[in-house]
Each structure stands twice: as structure tokens, then as C-alpha cells.
Amino acid sequence: MARAPSSILSFLRHNHRARQNPNTQIRYLTTETKDSDFTEISQQICKIIRTKPRWEQTLPSDYPSFNFTDPQFFTELLKHQRNVFFSLRFFFWLSSQNGFSPNPVSFNALFTALVEAKACNAAKLLLGHTGFSPDPASLESYIGCLCEGGYVQEAVDVFYRLKGAGVCLSIMTWNAALSGCLKVGRTDIIWILYQEMIECGVVADVETVGYLIQALCVDNNVLKGYELLRQVLVDGLVPGNAAFNKLISGFCKEKNYTRVSELLHIMISKNRGPDNYTYQEVINWLCKKGKGREGLRVFNDLKDRGYAPDIVMYTTMIHGLCTMDYIGEARKLWFEMIEKGYRPNEYTYNTMILGFCKIGSFEEAKILYKEMCDRGYKETTVSYNAMMRGLCLHGRTDEAYGLFTEMPHKGIVRDLITYNTLIQGFCKEGKIVESTNLFRELLTQGLQPSTYSYTPLIEKLCQVGAVQEAKSLWNDMKNRGLEPTFGTQDYIIIGLCDQGDAAEGMEWFLDMLKSKLKPKRKTFGKLVECLSQRDRLDDSLLVLDFMFRAGYTLEEHICYSLVNKLGGENNHFVETCLGEILEGK
């Protein structure tokens, strides 16, 4: 005798054990209930698809008379299923069943749930598999969701879809989009979106301004970012610390410490106290720009004022001290850090290991290296590169090469820096063949060479008189769009002069001036000497003139040879120059 639906429900409600068995419940509800209670059933289905691994295969055959493919049932299920991924799986399962035609309402509910759960990949999947279009509000949330996941290009596509439908985004979504673009470094999209934002008539808020300032800094437009800051400060808006910090590190990079200090003062006066990130950037850049002493002073000041440096700041400072070869001080900080309860991590170990390697204390380095491994930190490309660099710096390239050959056996990837380190090491020892081979290997490995791959080779080739090969490497480098590093043209000019090719040396020299580059003192000297030996006195005086203007003086022996050459001439310019030479200007 079948029980009436209400009595079943009441039975379940009062019978604890029966309630615990979802199968029992569904069997009752689906076989014996005429007007199925969707709410009750979907609650039970939720439980089954959450707990039963192969429900797709068993559910239909277990309950043949229940119509799972009723769209209304899915909507009910969605209401009760907290895990959106189960709902998505159920939706796809339903879609594969005959007789189920998803309706826009359930699609939209599912899409919204996915977006709210920040499951943008799943949302993307759903969108791609159905012909439905979510409602504008969900699409707008979807934009924020995409941006957060770093899919900014897709977010822009959705934006244009909404724009086409005449929908304007809220300031929250605009900000989410800008923030997302910033995270993945797509400032190009930031400016496009900002333009659109203005056209929509949306008023930027303080958060927007913060992102714009950061974007300007990323684009190396620190000054513009600063101007924007000043402008909004007048309006009473104070952007968050992230914007200040970006500006500060931007000005640090440019060595504009006046602005840095001004910004720090603004932060304090606006109750935006500089945080660990702020000071860390300051210390970091001071050290990177060769002002490690000042970096250390800031660091010590902070401690005196009661700021507690964290492990990152300690690592930064230790790194700075190691850069200056103040290993003793670095080591002191190392122990101080441990005393404060921080355990050195992978970064700290690698920094300190390189510090020891650089000054040739390989025994100390090896002890730390072993300690690092014992603590469970794996050997990495970075740790290998550090050891190889140290060895190369001390002329132990064979040992460095030994490590290089060892890397693949340990499953450690060789990267561009690995190759560059060894190329430089071999070049320094005059082992051009080995370097050239490594350079070729780098290319065959599919790595993109950098300026640092070329520079040591160009330098060494010039020194041994192979200027033609050096020039061909130079062209290769330029063709790859790589900017030469400081001094590369100097090597070539000196190489040309050594070969007596004053004419081409002069061409390269003029190119340097055109590019507003300052040749080295040695380059000037060599060129003057070479030109005068070739009796190109006008040119040599011209170079001499630039040399003085660059603030250099002429080496004595070149001075004498020039004076000898000029002996017979008699013009005003020569006299002036000679006068300057003799005055030692």
C-alpha cells in the first residue's frame, strides 16, 4: 500500500535513520509521489552527487521513473547545491541526456553562481558550451572575475559585448579591470579601458587614481604619476600605499632621492605610514644603485625606531651587503635574523652563498649549501648559477663547467643566466672557443640570447683583434632588438684603433655621440693616438675637444705624441688645444 506523499515526508522528518539514507528518500519520493517535491528531491540529489563517485551511471537506472531532465528540477538543485562545480557537472550531464533542454533561467543561475564563486574557467566553459547569453549584471561580474584571474583580454572582449548592448559598467568593475591589467602588466589595456571609462562618463575614484599612478610608473612615466598624485592630493584624495610605493621605487630607480624623501613625508602627513614594502623598496634600490651604505643606514634607523624588519627585508639587506662584498656585516645580520626567530629560506641561503662565493670563501659557501639542502630546500638553477658565478669570478672555470655538466643529471634546468655566466667566465680567461660553443649551444637550446650573452664575447674578440667577428655579433645583437650595455662600442672602437683603422673608429665614435653615449677615457685616448698616427690631426683635435668637454684629461704619452705631430702646424685651434693640454684641463 503506497503511502501518501505527506506521510512519507513526515515519516522521514521523524525517522532519523531513514533520513540519513538519501537513496531511501529518493526512492520514496520518486516512485511513490505523484506531485514530486522538487525541493526535497534536489536536496537529496545534492547529497548523492556530492558523495557518490559514479552517480552519473547509477542515478538514472536506480530511479527510472523520475524525470531528471525537467529544467525545473535543475533550478531547484542549483538552489541547494553549495558547490558550484557539482552543479556544473550535473548541468553537463543533463545536457547529455535526451529530453533536457536547458532554459535561460537555469543557465543564468548557474553562470551567476560560477562567477560569484570566482570560477572563471568554469564560467568560460559554460559560456562556450551553450548558446545562451547571461544577463548584463552577471556579465559585468564576469568581467571582474576574468580580470582577477588574469584573463584581461577576454575581459575586454566581454566589455565590448556589453558596450554594444548599451550597458555601462559600475566604478567597481572598472577598478577591478584596471587592477587585473596591472597585475599582469598590461598597461596598454589600462589606457584603452581608461579612455572608455571617461567616454562612459564614469567618474574615477581614489582607487582608480591609485591604479593609474601605478600604471604610469610601470610605463616608466614616474614623473607623470607623481604629477597625477599631486593633482589628486589637492582634491583631498589620498591613494593607497601601493601607489606611493610604486612612485617611491620609481624615483629610487632614477636616483631622484629628493622626490623619494618628499613622498615619504607626504605619506606620513596623510597618515599613510610607510610600510615594510615602502622601506624595502627604498633599501633595495639604494643597494642596487650602489648606495648600500645609505641602505644600511635606513635599515638601522628603522630598527632604532622600533620597526621590525621581516625576513624579506633582512634578505634584501643581506643581499645589498653581499653586493658590496661586506660579507662580515651580512653574516652579522644573518645571525641577528635567526636570533629574532626567522629561519633563512631559499632566498636568504642563495644570497649568502653567492656572497661567500664572490669573495672566494668556497668552504663557507659549501657548508651553507649543505645546510640549505639538509633543511629541505632543493638545489635549483639559481643555486647552481650562484656557485658557478663564484667559481668563474675566481678563475675556476673548469670547476664551474663541471657543475654545468652535472646539472642535467640532477634534473636541474640550465637557463639563460647559466649560459651567460659561463660565457663570461670563459671569455675572461681568454677561452673564446669554449665561449663561442656555449653561445651556439644556448641558441640550439632555443633560448633567446640577451645583451649579456653578447657583451663578453664582443669584448674579448676585440681584444684579440677579431674585430670583424665582434662586429658581426654586434649586428646580430642589434637585429634581435637588444640594447648594448655600457661600454660595448668602446671595445669595438679600441679594437679598431689597435688595428690601425682610425677611419672606422671615428665613425663608431661619432655614432656614440649621436646616441648621447659617453665614451670611456681609454677610448678617447686610443682614438686620439690612432688618428694622430694616421695624420688625421683635425679629427684628433676634434676628439680631443670632446674629451675635455667630457671632463677627461689626456694620458701623458699620448699628449707628447700629439704635440710632436702638431709641431709644424700653425693655427689658432691647435694653439688653443695645446694650451688646454698643457694646462692639464
Added chain:
DNA sequence: GTAGGGTTAG
């Protein structure tokens, strides 16, 4: 969000 490995020559 933060930190570590490759840049001259003196």
C-alpha cells in the same frame, strides 16, 4: 604585491 642568480672599470 614584496626578496635570490648574468651588466663596465677602477
